[in-house]
Amino acid sequence: MSLFLSGGFDWAEFTPQVREMIVRGIWETLYMTLVSTFMGYVLGLPLGIVLAVTGEKGIAPNKAVYGVLDFIVNITRSVPFLILLIVVSPLTKLIVGKSYGSSATIVPLVIAAAPFIARMVESSVQEVDKGVIEAAQSMGADNFTIITKVLIVEAKTSLIVGVTIALGTILGYSAMAGIVGGGGLGDIAIRYGYYRYDMEIMVVTIIILILLVQIMQYLGMALSKLTDKRKIK
Amino acid sequence: MEPIIKIQSLTKIYNEKTNPVKALDNIDLEIQKGDIYGIIGMSGAGKSTLVRCFNLLERPTSGIVTVRGQDLQSLTPRELRRARTHISMIFQHFNLLMQKNVEENICFPLYINKVKKPEAHARCKELLEIVGLSDKAKAYPSQLSGGQRQRVAIARALATNPEILLCDEATSALDPQTTSQILDLLREINAKFGITIVIITHEMAVVREICSHVAIVDGGRIVEKGTVDEIFESPKTEEAKRFVLYRERKVTFEGGQGI
Numbered sequence: 001m002s003l004f005l006s007g008g009f010d011w012a013e014f015t016p017q018v019r020e021m022i023v024r025g026i027w028e029t030l031y032m033t034l035v036s037t038f039m040g041y042v043l044g045l046p047l048g049i050v051l052a053v054t055g056e057k058g059i060a061p062n063k064a065v066y067g068v069l070d071f072i073v074n075i076t077r078s079v080p081f082l083i084l085l086i087v088v089s090p091l092t093k094l095i096v097g098k099s100y101g102s103s104a105t106i107v108p109l110v111i112a113a114a115p116f117i118a119r120m121v122e123s124s125v126q127e128v129d130k131g132v133i134e135a136a137q138s139m140g141a142d143n144f145t146i147i148t149k150v151l152i153v154e155a156k157t158s159l160i161v162g163v164t165i166a167l168g169t170i171l172g173y174s175a176m177a178g179i180v181g182g183g184g185l186g187d188i189a190i191r192y193g194y195y196r197y198d199m200e201i202m203v204v205t206i207i208i209l210i211l212l213v214q215i216m217q218y219l220g221m222a223l224s225k226l227t228d229k230r231k232i233k
Numbered sequence: 234m235e236p237i238i239k240i241q242s243l244t245k246i247y248n249e250k251t252n253p254v255k256a257l258d259n260i261d262l263e264i265q266k267g268d269i270y271g272i273i274g275m276s277g278a279g280k281s282t283l284v285r286c287f288n289l290l291e292r293p294t295s296g297i298v299t300v301r302g303q304d305l306q307s308l309t310p311r312e313l314r315r316a317r318t319h320i321s322m323i324f325q326h327f328n329l330l331m332q333k334n335v336e337e338n339i340c341f342p343l344y345i346n347k348v349k350k351p352e353a354h355a356r357c358k359e360l361l362e363i364v365g366l367s368d369k370a371k372a373y374p375s376q377l378s379g380g381q382r383q384r385v386a387i388a389r390a391l392a393t394n395p396e397i398l399l400c401d402e403a404t405s406a407l408d409p410q411t412t413s414q415i416l417d418l419l420r421e422i423n424a425k426f427g428i429t430i431v432i433i434t435h436e437m438a439v440v441r442e443i444c445s446h447v448a449i450v451d452g453g454r455i456v457e458k459g460t461v462d463e464i465f466e467s468p469k470t471e472e473a474k475r476f477v478l479y480r481e482r483k484v485t486f487e488g489g490q491g492i
Contacts, residue, residue, distance in 0.1 A: 129328070129331075131324055131326050131328035132328045132329070132330060132331075134290060134324075134328065135322070135324060135328035135329075135386075136341075136345075137290060137317075138288055138290060138317060138320075138321070138322040138399075139317065139318065139321070139341070139342040139345055139389075139393070140313075140314035140315065140316075140317035140318045140342070140345055140346070141314070141345050142310075142314060145345055149341070149344070150330065153330065153332050153333065154330060154331065154332055156332055157332075227332075228332075229331060229332050229333075229334075229373040229375060230331040230332065230373075230375055231375055
């Protein structure tokens with residue numbers, strides 16, 4: 001509260017308890033983000049590949065399969081995350097045993113992330129040069145080999161950029177889950193900053209969130225650059 | 234002798250239902266084992282489509298494609314993949330795996346055929362010697378010139394000991410000097426290994442320099458075919474004359490982009 005009333009930043013707010021809470025918040029946020037992104041890829045990577053492969057310009061076009069998956073992905077992506085969070089809470093309770101806390105937040109996060117990840121994977125895979133695919137076909141490669149040895153390999157750099165974007169987005173979603181007691185830094189920012197007007201704690205948690213996104217972005221981009229052999233360095 | 238490639242009444246129509254375009258119209262063609270056969274035509278004449286029917290990357294609308302005595306359209310998908318290992322192909326834009334180095338690119342068709350790694354690497358070494366790139370095994374395609382990239386593509390195409398090598402505008406992205414070096418290499422491969430080579434091109438100079446036979450494609454049809462000497466000495470059709478004359482005037486056309 002004192003930030004605006006006294007005109008200064010009151011470090012006294014940061015008692016050992018508060019500091020401990022913030023550190024725990026960082027871990028919870030990282031835990032939610034990393035686990036959800038990983039699980040999101042477990043579902044979204046194969047889904048995105050199937051979308052790219054069965055699409056009109058894919059290596060095995062299939063209108064029925066593409067149509068159904070495309071529809072499911074669009075539906076899931078259209079539901080606002082906050083609503084999804086509440087709608088899936090019975091499912092969350094079933095899986096995790098409770099509907100609040102950072103482990104519980106992972107369930108809606110994965111449901112929101114998977115279709116979005118699938119779309120990014122689909123687009124990365126579609127970018128692969130058609131000529132290289134044709135060359136592999138001319139050598140007698142089957143579709144499975146083309147997927148594992150050509151599409152994923154050639155799309156590698158773009159896929160890593162996708163992971164970076166997914167991490168940032170999912171971190172943002174995880175903070176939103178603070179509204180329903182989702183745990184992590186977003187939860188702290190909402191409870192202390194928004195509900196209790198404790199500006200110091202809010203500002204600090206938001207700065208930490210920004211830093212986390214920056215670090216992820218930096219590491220992701222560095223990794224994608226490192227693995228990119230397409231350009232002369 | 235039975236031709237290694239035999240095309241009978243081949244027709245290819247795109248968009249059959251909506252807006253039909255006849256890309257190939259009733260083509261008959263026979264290529265004998267050991268030939269270097271040129272297929273020349275202007276951009277959009279259908280030559281890229283034609284060569285893609287030789288390994289069924291394109292499915293003909295009608296007609297029969299017989300390669301090495303096999304009616305390709307009667308094969309199961311697995312048998313077709315098997316047959317394709319005997320019919321290699323190189324491309325205008327090389328189509329190498331850009332994220333893999335030269336060695337991995339050349340070993341790729343070997344891995345598809347379940348060749349073990351040490352064996353594949355040994356074969357790769359031989360191939361690199363043939364194409365004159367022994368020092369580039371660990372280089373990435375982005376670090377190579379166009380001519381070097383095409384050499385890698387040729388090494389990759391030869392990896393499985395194919396009987397046929399299809400070249401789709403393989404020199405169109407290269408300068409004249411590099412073109413000439415690549416053609417020398419192809420000639421050498423033909424002589425040394427007896428591989429039948431089919432060359433798709435829009436440049437008469439390429440045909441003249443390397444081919445034994447030539448077919449001239451125009452508007453999806455073969456308008457004239459025969460030995461290169463015959464066609465050059467006495468072209469019968471207008472299209473053939475045009476190609477021979479264009480060569481004299483050194484006018485070149487834009488190459489087909491492939492598909």
